[in-house]
Amino acid sequence: MGATSESSGAQLIEATRRRVHWVGWLANAVGSLLVLCSIGFLIPILAADEDTAEIAVLNVPFMAVYFFLAGFVISRLSDRRISEGFGWLAEDRVPDKRERHLTLGFAYYSVKLDGLAWAGGGVILFALNAIALSPGFAAAMAATAWLGGETTCALVYLFLERAMRPVTGRALTARPPSRVISPGVRTRLMFAWSLGTGVPVLGVVVVGVIGLTKPDVDPQDIAAAGLFLGAVALTAGMIATVFAARAIADPINSVRAAIMRVEEGDLDARVTIDDGSEVGLLQAGFNRMADGLSERERLRDLFGRQVGEDVARAALQNPPRLGGEEREIGVLFVDLVGSTSMALSMPPTEVVRLLNLFFRVVVETVEERRGLVNKFEGDAALCVFGAPVASPDPAGEALATARELSRRLRVEVPQVDFGIGVSAGPAVAGNVGAEQRFEYTVIGDPVNEAARLSRLAREHSDRVLSSEAALRRAKGPETEAWRIGQPAFLPGRPERTTVVLPR
Numbered sequence: 001m002g003a004t005s006e007s008s009g010a011q012l013i014e015a016t017r018r019r020v021h022w023v024g025w026l027a028n029a030v031g032s033l034l035v036l037c038s039i040g041f042l043i044p045i046l047a048a049d050e051d052t053a054e055i056a057v058l059n060v061p062f063m064a065v066y067f068f069l070a071g072f073v074i075s076r077l078s079d080r081r082i083s084e085g086f087g088w089l090a091e092d093r094v095p096d097k098r099e100r101h102l103t104l105g106f107a108y109y110s111v112k113l114d115g116l117a118w119a120g121g122g123v124i125l126f127a128l129n130a131i132a133l134s135p136g137f138a139a140a141m142a143a144t145a146w147l148g149g150e151t152t153c154a155l156v157y158l159f160l161e162r163a164m165r166p167v168t169g170r171a172l173t174a175r176p177p178s179r180v181i182s183p184g185v186r187t188r189l190m191f192a193w194s195l196g197t198g199v200p201v202l203g204v205v206v207v208g209v210i211g212l213t214k215p216d217v218d219p220q221d222i223a224a225a226g227l228f229l230g231a232v233a234l235t236a237g238m239i240a241t242v243f244a245a246r247a248i249a250d251p252i253n254s255v256r257a258a259i260m261r262v263e264e265g266d267l268d269a270r271v272t273i274d275d276g277s278e279v280g281l282l283q284a285g286f287n288r289m290a291d292g293l294s295e296r297e298r299l300r301d302l303f304g305r306q307v308g309e310d311v312a313r314a315a316l317q318n319p320p321r322l323g324g325e326e327r328e329i330g331v332l333f334v335d336l337v338g339s340t341s342m343a344l345s346m347p348p349t350e351v352v353r354l355l356n357l358f359f360r361v362v363v364e365t366v367e368e369r370r371g372l373v374n375k376f377e378g379d380a381a382l383c384v385f386g387a388p389v390a391s392p393d394p395a396g397e398a399l400a401t402a403r404e405l406s407r408r409l410r411v412e413v414p415q416v417d418f419g420i421g422v423s424a425g426p427a428v429a430g431n432v433g434a435e436q437r438f439e440y441t442v443i444g445d446p447v448n449e450a451a452r453l454s455r456l457a458r459e460h461s462d463r464v465l466s467s468e469a470a471l472r473r474a475k476g477p478e479t480e481a482w483r484i485g486q487p488a489f490l491p492g493r494p495e496r497t498t499v500v501l502p503r
Helices: 003-046 049-085 097-104 106-132 135-163 165-174 185-213 219-263 278-307 309-317 339-345 348-368 394-412 445-459 468-473 476-481
Strands: 323-337 372-377 380-385 417-433 438-443 464-467 482-484 499-502
Touching: 003 049, 003 106, 003 135, 003 165, 049 097, 049 106, 097 106, 097 165, 106 135, 135 165, 135 185, 135 219, 185 219, 219 278, 323 348, 323 394, 323 438, 323 445, 323 468, 339 348, 348 372, 348 380, 348 394, 372 438, 380 394, 380 445, 394 417, 394 464, 394 468, 394 476, 394 499, 417 445, 417 468, 438 445, 445 464, 464 468, 468 499, 476 482
Parallel strands: 417 464
Antiparallel strands: 323 380, 323 417, 372 380, 417 438, 464 499, 482 499
């Protein structure tokens, strides 16, 4: 693609890199602050007052150094992962299997990095405090670090999952998911629960156990620790719930909005697939459904153009079957005169242009009277009234259409000559062919009679002839628009046929 697309991909990579760094440092800072505050509330409960300074000197410098060192290492590893997995964005191409895996698994990869960093920090904290102070206090410090690490990991995943959506959307749009390929809705809710409820409640339980097992602890210290953990639960719970809810609700809302567009007739509505969980499968499923509806509509439109809207609608409403039923119909047959000489004297493209203009007038005129252009036969067209949709006056509609069609063809396509024949009567209308391939048609004497009358009509000035039988079957004012002509022999008929002409 062009340079603009490549620049857009490079810009997205850089923007994602900044988000990843910002989220990582912020989440770890929140976790570290939580640990520091927890230690501050635990010291009066677990240690003597004279040990407070030693605890602070031992742990605070280590935590500060470890925070920046671990953060630097995590940032470097994240940058390497981005460079390895996001190259397809800069090159504006579809990601290969490995790049797609690296891209979609980035948030989970970041959680694992932070989890390992916090686990290492907890082990070192335990060792330092066990050597310098006591194993009991060291265990409390390690537990505090574990709680801070769990909080950090939950924040990192919830934040990064949302920050990565633009990149995730491109990767999944290029290769829509067929299965869950990232932590699902259940995992996200578990992250939100651990951050908003599990960690603080566990802390409250620990403080309560300490209060029960150490009767000499000041109740005010227990109360202060409980209030702190309660405030953490309220704040973290709200943040976790908001992010988890939006991670699920936003994609579902996009699908709901797209469904409303489809209901309104917009079959081009699609949603961006920006989630690798069950929600992403929902998005991909909607897009596949919309593709199917769009394809079905194109087929229906093409089918309607091929066989006529009424035939297509009847076929869609009822299972098609071979055979037909007897109907009272009106038939109009229009035949182009001199098509062979036209093909010899004119370029093929000009012949096709004239044929298309000729048939356009035929289709428009017939459909205005609710007729069906049943088939095109080279340079002729068979038009039917009263099938497949019944009509109260098929003969009258055929006669009125013949007069109007004659007028329009003389005015709009004066380059060609033609003949129009009209007949009416009983005929069989239905599907003819085989189970694998059939077409809707009408079979009966009115069809044959109209075709023969169209050839005879070339000898008359209006280029229109009808059988007297059709006029007798007509109703309304159309009966006054025709006059009786001279009987004539039609090819294949032993007796003369009485014909009628427009007045």
